[in-house]
Amino acid sequence: MEPVLLSLQDLKAHFFTFRGVVRAVDGITFDVQRGEALGLVGESGSGKTVTGMSILRLIQPPGRIVGGDILFKGRSILELAESEMQALRGRQISMIFQNPRTALNPVLRVGEQIDRVYRQHTACAASEARDRRLEMLAKVSIGQPESFSRQYPHHLSGGMCQRAMIVMALICNPELVIADEPTTGLDVTIQRQIMELLAEMRQHTQATQILITHDLGVVAETCDRVVVMYASQIMEVAGTRELYSQPSHPYTQGLLRSVPRLDVEYDPAVMPGSVPSASQQPSGCPFHPRCPIAESVCREVRPELLPIADGHLAACHLTGKGRAWDSA
Amino acid sequence: MAERAAASQSRIPIIGWLLRRYDFEVYLLRRNPMTMLGLSIILLVVLAGIAAPILAPYDPLDVNPPIRLQGPSPQHWMGTDDFGRDILSRVLYATRVDLLIAFSAVSVAAIAGIALGSVAGYLRGRVDEFIMRTLDVIQAFPAFILAMGLAVALGSGMMNIIYVVAFIMVPIFARLTRSEVLSARERGYTEAARCMGATQAEIIFVHLLPNCLTPVLVQFALSMSYAILDAAALSFIGLGVNPPEAEWGSMVNQGVRFIVSGEWWMSIFPGLMMSICILGFNLLADGLRDVFDPKLRS
Numbered sequence: 131m132e133p134v135l136l137s138l139q140d141l142k143a144h145f146f147t148f149r150g151v152v153r154a155v156d157g158i159t160f161d162v163q164r165g166e167a168l169g170l171v172g173e174s175g176s177g178k179t180v181t182g183m184s185i186l187r188l189i190q191p192p193g194r195i196v197g198g199d200i201l202f203k204g205r206s207i208l209e210l211a212e213s214e215m216q217a218l219r220g221r222q223i224s225m226i227f228q229n230p231r232t233a234l235n236p237v238l239r240v241g242e243q244i245d246r247v248y249r250q251h252t253a254c255a256a257s258e259a260r261d262r263r264l265e266m267l268a269k270v271s272i273g274q275p276e277s278f279s280r281q282y283p284h285h286l287s288g289g290m291c292q293r294a295m296i297v298m299a300l301i302c303n304p305e306l307v308i309a310d311e312p313t314t315g316l317d318v319t320i321q322r323q324i325m326e327l328l329a330e331m332r333q334h335t336q337a338t339q340i341l342i343t344h345d346l347g348v349v350a351e352t353c354d355r356v357v358v359m360y361a362s363q364i365m366e367v368a369g370t371r372e373l374y375s376q377p378s379h380p381y382t383q384g385l386l387r388s389v390p391r392l393d394v395e396y397d398p399a400v401m402p403g404s405v406p407s408a409s410q411q412p413s414g415c416p417f418h419p420r421c422p423i424a425e426s427v428c429r430e431v432r433p434e435l436l437p438i439a440d441g442h443l444a445a446c447h448l449t450g451k452g453r454a455w456d457s458a
Numbered sequence: 459m460a461e462r463a464a465a466s467q468s469r470i471p472i473i474g475w476l477l478r479r480y481d482f483e484v485y486l487l488r489r490n491p492m493t494m495l496g497l498s499i500i501l502l503v504v505l506a507g508i509a510a511p512i513l514a515p516y517d518p519l520d521v522n523p524p525i526r527l528q529g530p531s532p533q534h535w536m537g538t539d540d541f542g543r544d545i546l547s548r549v550l551y552a553t554r555v556d557l558l559i560a561f562s563a564v565s566v567a568a569i570a571g572i573a574l575g576s577v578a579g580y581l582r583g584r585v586d587e588f589i590m591r592t593l594d595v596i597q598a599f600p601a602f603i604l605a606m607g608l609a610v611a612l613g614s615g616m617m618n619i620i621y622v623v624a625f626i627m628v629p630i631f632a633r634l635t636r637s638e639v640l641s642a643r644e645r646g647y648t649e650a651a652r653c654m655g656a657t658q659a660e661i662i663f664v665h666l667l668p669n670c671l672t673p674v675l676v677q678f679a680l681s682m683s684y685a686i687l688d689a690a691a692l693s694f695i696g697l698g699v700n701p702p703e704a705e706w707g708s709m710v711n712q713g714v715r716f717i718v719s720g721e722w723w724m725s726i727f728p729g730l731m732m733s734i735c736i737l738g739f740n741l742l743a744d745g746l747r748d749v750f751d752p753k754l755r756s
Contacts, residue, residue, distance in 0.1 A: 186653055191582075220654035227653075232646035237668040246664070247654045298654060 134201075135338050136162040136185065136306060141198035143177075143184050152409045154180040154193065156362040159435065162306070167332060167339040169353035169370070171346065171385075173405050177362040178342045182308045185340075186223060187215050202306070221251040223306045224299040226328075228314035230291035234283035240294045241279025248301045266297045269334070270327055289320035293327070300331055307332075310342045325352060346389055350374055355441075358382050361406050361416035364435055368442040378444040381417045415447065423448055493745025499738030503731075507553035514547035518704045527721050537723035539712060545723060548704035549731050555705050556732070559616060560685035563623035568678055570624070571631020576670070578632070579639030580662055590636070593629040601626045605688060609697040619698050623688045627681055634677055638670035645669075672750045679743035683736040690732055706732045 143155040155177045162168050170178050183189050185200060187207055200207050202223065207215065227233040235243060244266075245259040252259075267275035270293045283291055292312065299307055309328060313321035329352050332339050341353055349356055349370065356373045358366040358381065366379040377383045384401040403420040406412055412419050418428040427447050435445040506513060516534075522542035530537045536545035574593070578586040596604070605622050612618040642648060643666060651665045690707030692698040699705040706728040713724025 188649075188652055216655050216657065218655070219652070220656075225650070225653040227646055227650055229646055233650040235647040235651070235665050235669070238664070246656070246660070250655055250657075250660075295650070298650075 133163055134161045135164040135203060136340075137199075137201040138181070138185075139199045139201065141181070141184060141200060142196045143180050143189050143193060144196045145193035147192055147409075150409050152193075153362050153411065155184060156411070157198065158359070158362075158364045159198075160357050160364060160367055162338055162340060163355075164305075165336055165338055166354045167329075167341060167352055169349035169356040170340055170342045170359065171344065171349055171356055172359035173344060175405050175407075176359045178344075178359055179310055181359070182225065182310050182340065182342050185306075185308060186219055186225060188219075217251070220247055220299075220304070221302045222304050223308065224302070224304040226292075226295055226299045226307065226309040226312045228311035230295045230312075230315070231283060231286075231288055233295055234291055236283055238282075239279065240281050240283060240286070244279070244294065244298050244301060247298050251302045262301060263297070266301050267293075269331070270296055287320075288316045289323060292316065292320075292324050296324075296327065296331065300335060300337070303335060304337060306338045306340070308340045308342065311344070312341075313343075313345070313348065321348075328352070346386065358385070361411055363416055364443075364445060365417065366442075366444045366446075367435070368444075372439070372442055376442075378438055378442065378449055379417075379446050380421045380423060380448075382444075384420075415445070490745050490748065492741050493748075496738045496741025496743075496745060499734060500742060503553060503735050503738060504557060506550055507557050510547075510550040510554055514544075514550045516544035516547045518543060518547040518551040519702055520544075527716065527724075529721070530723055536727040537721075539709075539724050540716065545709075545727055548709060549706070549728050552704040552706050552709060552728060553731065553735075555616070555699060555703065556686055556689060556707075556735075559619055559623065559689045559699075560682050562620045563685045563689070564627065564678055564681045566620065566624035567627035567681065568631050568674065571628045571633075572635045572667070572671075572674060574628065575632035575635025576639050576662060576667060579636040580643060580666065582640075586636075589632070593632055596626070597629045602688065602691065605692060606695070606697060609692050614697055614700055616699055619689050619692055622692070623685050626688070627685065630681065631674060631677060634673055635670055638673060639666050642666050642669045676743055676746045676750060679739055679746055683739035683743070686732060686736055686739070 138158055138160055140157050140159050141155055142153070142157055145152040145154055158177075158181065160168075170181065172178050180189065180193070184195055185202075185207075187195070187200075187210075189195060195208060202218070207218070210218070234240065238246075241260075241263060244263045245256070248254070248259045248262055249256070263279065264275045267278060272278045272290075272293060278286075278290070278294075283294075286294070296312075312328065313324050316324060325348055328339070328341075331337075341349065343349060353370050355367070355369050357364055358373070358379065360381050365381045366373065366377070368376075368378070373382065374386065377386055388401055401420060406416060406419070412429075413432075414430050415421070415424070415428045415433050418424040421428065425448065431447070433445045433447050435443050436449075437443050438449050520543060522538070524542065525534075525538050526540050526542040528534060528538045528542075534544050534546065536549060538544055539548070574589050578589040605626050608622045608625060609618065612622065647669075648661060648665050651661055656665070686706075689698060690705070690710070693705045693707030694711045696708075696711070698707060701708060709728035710725045710732075713721070713726075713728075716722075716724050
């Protein structure tokens with residue numbers, strides 16, 4: 131088996147709105163290794179979710195993929211027929227959503243929703259789907275899978291809904307699971323349980339995971355590698371340990387410094403400004419207006435994502451010129 | 459047993475879901491006296507229509523000139539008309555006709571409107587534009603003028619009245635369904651279903667429509683009262699149900715000539731029955747809206 135499961139190559143997904151073209155994903159390239167957990171980190175509006183939806187080829191109009199390629203197991207999914215793509219969704223690539231309570235259909239019992247996904251892809255008998263469902267529900271620590279299955283989503287807490295979503299996403303044994311901020315909208319204690327559950331299910335199923343999040347703490351705990359996105363582009367790619375110990379890009383450094391810590395007095399001016407709107411991106415490096423060490427080249431030339439160490443890539447002209455922010 | 463339970467789970471879930479999901483709302487309904495009044499009125503009127511052959515003391519078409527134009531009396535509670543027919547019997551039989559016309563017309567309008575509205579809302583783009591602009595053309599006419607024109611073109615008769623009334627009501631249902639579908643297709647569960655590989659048909663019939671139908675239900679009850687009024691109005695101006703068949707609108711029209719000479723009962727009783735019926739549907743629709751829309755709940 132080839133080690134690379136998924137490969138995004140210069141992917142561009144743009145939205146053609148009345149107010150102009152929104153470049154939500156603008157030329158991103160990264161590989162996902164089979165079996166790894168990859169974190170996709172960035173602020174709101176940096177293009178993380180659009181990247182996830184692109185992988186499922188579910189960008190809704192007025193958006194579409196305008197360039198680049200997505201190779202899943204060596205095949206371009208952009209060339210698949212819609213019916214082939216549909217068979218792939220949920221079966222080989224599946225997705226876990228944020229806000230689980232709204233991601234479940236309120237008029238269907240949870241059990242039926244799960245069965246629908248399984249039967250969609252396996253065309254098996256109802257009883258077989260039921261057995262599989264009960265087995266999976268038990269795996270995500272649902273105490274009474276039978277009565278749980280009979281509930282409607284509004285009967286369940288957010289954490290329970292997310293467990294049902296996870297079962298739906300994993301019931302066909304997909305090779306790639308994209309979890310799009312799976313803990314957003316949940317209590318902190320439940321967040322922890324869900325993240326532990328995801329990690330546990332990954333051990334079980336050997337599925338590859340892409341975790342889309344803005345929570346750096348979660349990434350540090352669960353991911354092998356991290357892709358940092360900013361303003362529709364990739365800023366840095368590195369192994370988790372390396373990224374946290376030696377962040378190379380000024381944005382990553384600023385991001386890590388922005389995490390409030392108890393031992394250091396919180397400094398709200400740590401990274402001035404905000405993410406540029408995707409329809410009006412700055413010239414050159416998208417981060418230069420907020421970067422403390424930006425030079426003239428940063429304003430004019432868009433930096434390429436280049437290797438700076440083994441398995442560590444960064445898109446910065448000034449890599450190696452020291453830390454951008456005074457260490458706190 | 460478990461097998462059977464599992465099988466019943468996979469059916470279209472609306473009815474069981476309505477009952478279970480809204481158990482709290484059914485409780486509210488019970489606490490809402492006006493809605494219960496509306497519901498009771500409708501049930502009584504429907505029962506009266508169904509049981510008309512049993513309840514009616516006389517044959518509604520039985521002409522009896524010697525007793526023509528008699529006022530209300532113990533023999534003829536609502537009096538007799540200018541052919542000596544018993545008004546009470548005619549009002550009861552007319553209930554069947556009017557309710558049947560209204561229910562059929564609103565059902566046809568709802569089915570057509572839901573189909574058009576969901577297609578427009580789901581596909582959007584040119585199909586949406588085409589459907590909605592066509593409906594705009596229908597709505598550009600004053601509804602009743604359009605109904606009159608159509609009724610003249612199609613000719614009178616019960617089936618034609620149903621088509622005409624249904625036709626002018628399609629845009630309301632289509633618009634309502636479209637707006638609901640437009641918002642439902644952006645909700646998380648629709649996107650999640652797509653991500654799990656659901657087919658288009660499954661998305662429309664399992665994920666979109668069942669989540670869009672509650673306001674349509676309210677509109678259904680409200681439209682019933684309009685349909686009764688429209689059907690009666692068409693019959694009143696002679697474009698509706700053919701005589702001698704009993705119908706509220708035509709009965710009112712028949713009695714109009716006699717009001718000036720003091721025989722008020724010919725128009726008043728069918729008119730009163732119609733008003734009560736419309737009041738019932740309006741109260742029910744109001745109550746249903748309160749039940750389904752928590753924002754309006756006091």
